[in-house]
Amino acid sequence: MLERDKEGKRLDVVQRATVRAVGGANPTALASLWLYSQHIGARGDDFRQIVDYTPLGDAGRLAAFDKAVAGLDSFVGGGSGLYDTIASTYDRAKSAWRAGYTNTVVIVTDGPNEDDFGLTLDLLEQHLTAAKDPQRPV
DSSP states (O other), rough: OEEETTTTEEHHHHHHHHHHHHTTTTOOOOOEEEEOTOOTTTTSSSSSEEEEEEESHHHHHHHHHHHHTTGGGGGSSSSSHHHHHHHHHHHHHHTTOOSSSSSOOOOOOSSSOOOEEEEOOOHHHHHHHHHTTSSSSS
């Protein structure tokens, strides 16, 4: 993510795009921000939620979200536990689900899953299929 392209560091581009997208979101939208890198979590998980689901219409919460996005560069490094993160993010989004809101998960990655000890793609697909709830669509 720290490699340069014509727009600057790829992470800079992701940060600017995220702040722009979140700032332009509907004020009643909820957003959460997660990091993922191997063993970054408190229990050795490959993910860490750094901003819980919060309404973006509150200026203070939006500022806190933007500050967290601006600090992402301090977490760059390590391999990607992508599949474990997708499963956990989906599960958390489903538990935070609210009627009348768009309940969506967006994953931004710079490469493939690199965790040999986590979920495989087949296991992730099985997990997501089993977790799907038509009454609480994410």
